[in-house]
Amino acid sequence: MAADGGAAVQFGNVLLGQRGGTSQGRLKITPSGLTWRRDGGGKTVEVPQSDIQGLYWSKTAQGCQLSVQRNQERLVQLTGFREKDLASLREAIAPLGHSIEEQELAVSGRNWGAAAVQGSTLVFSVGSKPAFCVPLKDVGGVQQAAQEVMLEFPMDDAATGEREDALVEMSFYVPKEAEGFAG
Amino acid sequence: GGGGDGGRSGRRISDLCAYKAPADVPHARDLAVQVDQRSEAVLAPIYGVMVPFHVLTVKGATYSADGDHAIIRLKFNFGPSWEPGARHPAAIMLKELSYRSSDTRHAAKVVQEIKVLRSSVSQREKEKAERAT
Numbered sequence: 029m030a031a032d033g034g035a036a037v038q039f040g041n042v043l044l045g046q047r048g049g050t051s052q053g054r055l056k057i058t059p060s061g062l063t064w065r066r067d068g069g070g071k072t073v074e075v076p077q078s079d080i081q082g083l084y085w086s087k088t089a090q091g092c093q094l095s096v097q098r099n100q101e102r103l104v105q106l107t108g109f110r111e112k113d114l115a116s117l118r119e120a121i122a123p124l125g126h127s128i129e130e131q132e133l134a135v136s137g138r139n140w141g142a143a144a145v146q147g148s149t150l151v152f153s154v155g156s157k158p159a160f161c162v163p164l165k166d167v168g169g170v171q172q173a174a175q176e177v178m179l180e181f182p183m184d185d186a187a188t189g190e191r192e193d194a195l196v197e198m199s200f201y202v203p204k205e206a207e208g209f210a211g
Numbered sequence: 212g213g214g215g216d217g218g219r220s221g222r223r224i225s226d227l228c229a230y231k232a233p234a235d236v237p238h239a240r241d242l243a244v245q246v247d248q249r250s251e252a253v254l255a256p257i258y259g260v261m262v263p264f265h266v267l268t269v270k271g272a273t274y275s276a277d278g279d280h281a282i283i284r285l286k287f288n289f290g291p292s293w294e295p296g297a298r299h300p301a302a303i304m305l306k307e308l309s310y311r312s313s314d315t316r317h318a319a320k321v322v323q324e325i326k327v328l329r330s331s332v333s334q335r336e337k338e339k340a341e342r343a344t
Contacts, residue, residue, distance in 0.1 A: 045259020048311075049242040088260045089236035107259045135236055137229025137252050137265030139287045140295050140302040152305065160257040176306065183311065191241040191317070193256060193283060197309035201289035205301040 035059055037120035039113065043090075044073065045105035047166060047181050048194030055094075055106060057120040062096060064106060073104055077124045081147045084131045085114055086158075094128070095161065102165035103149040134159040142207075143200060150179075152200075162198070177202055222336075224288075225295040229265040236263055243317060244283055244310055246324045251332050253325055255285065255308055264305075266329050267336065274322040281318035283310045285325070 036058045043050035044064055053066040062075040075096055084095040092109035094117065109117070118128055134141070134154035141154035150162045168182035178199040229252040230236050237247055242256040246266075253269055254261040270286045289304040290296050296304065312318040 043259060047258065049256070050259045087233045089233065089238045090242075090260060093260065105258050105260070133233050133260070135230040135233050135263050137227060137250075137263045137268065138225075138295070139264055139268040139289070139305040140299055141304075143303045152303070160260065160262045162258065178307075191243055191314060193243045193310035193312045193318075195257060195308070196282070196311045197307065198305070199307040201304040201306045203291070203296075203300060203302070206303050207301065 035123075037116065039109065039117070041108050042106050043108040044071075045093075045107055049192030050107065052108075057117075057124075059123040061124070062104075064104070075101070075104060077126075080124065080126055083121060083126050083128045085117075085128050086131050086133045087111070088133060095131075097147050097149055099147050101148065102163035103147075103161055105161065132157050143202075175202055175204070176200065223294060223298075224267055225298050227265045227267060229263045236261060243312065243314070244285070244321050246321060246328055248328065251328060253285065255310075257308075266325070266332050269325060269329050272322045272325040272329075274319050276315060277311070279313070279315070281312045281315040283312055283318050283322060285309075 036056050039055045041052060042055040042064060043052055051066050051071065053064050056063045061077045064073045075098060079098045079100050080096060081099050082097040086093045088107060090107045092111055092113065093105060093107040094109060096104040114128065121128055134157035136154055138154045141152060141159065143150060143152050145164065148164050150164055151158050152160050166181055167179045169180040171178040176199055178197065181196050183196065229250045239245060239254060239261045242259065244256065245254050247254060251266045252263040253266060254263050264287065268287050270288045273284045275282045285308045287305055287307065289306050291300060296302065
């Protein structure tokens with residue numbers, strides 16, 4: 029899937045994970061950063077090399093996923109890769125001074141675990157594995173009660189397809205004994 | 212006595228495992244809330260990935276119409292009186308997920324499926340626990 033174009037390497041059929049589904053596009057990697065561009069135009073996500081905090085590779089039922097954790101901006105979750113893309117992605121990422129860490133996602137189906145904020149991302153883990161990640165930049169409102177944290181997601185920018193459900197609210201039970209949820 | 216705090220009677224909720232590996236999660240054509248009857252799991256889309264929740268973690272599912280849209284609300288079990296909460300008092304628990312769906316028929320159908328699966332699995336587990344005592 030990767031095609032060499034000078035210093036740039038491109039991957040097609042890459043889906044950008046959003047609150048309300050995904051949209052399909054192309055990922056371009058150059059030594060100065062990553063750019064995902066929606067097929068047919070409309071939306072571009074640019075990640076400069078300096079904003080990359082970590083890169084993670086996970087297998088999912090929707091294909092392989094590359095998560096780009098950032099210092100300043102929202103987490104970028106790209107899916108639709110094939111297993112064999114990892115080698116060419118690693119090669120393309122190397123000039124950026126980063127490596128890709130393989131990370132197995134939790135699929136045990138449990139709803140209890142730990143939550144931690146990493147950069148601009150909320151990671152909910154079950155056991156030692158992440159179950160899901162939420163870009164905190166997307167959170168429109170946070171409500172906190174005694175033992176509850178509720179995250180609200182605004183509706184406006186949702187590019188939700190007809191057959192997709194858009195996440196609008198997520199709440200957690202946070203007992204007094206819990207650690208790490210510095211929401 | 213009837214089930215109570217575990218003992219030898221049946222499996223504990225805290226030992227639940229819907230899938231062993233990510234490859235076992237069924238591929239979803241659409242990023243919409245759905246049910247996997249075989250693994251007794253609810254699959255909920257969170258940022259492009261289908262995240263599984265065993266149906267025994269689900270406390271309830273509701274559907275409400277919102278104009279030409281529908282809201283699907285998934286409520287999960289939580290708290291110290293729930294067996295996993297008693298075993299893991301410091302655990303943070305996902306309590307609720309809400310989705311806005313533009314397909315009201317799908318929303319009503321999936322909520323019904325979750326309710327039916329939830330009650331049949333809970334009933335089976337209850338009977339199993341009773342037989343074990």
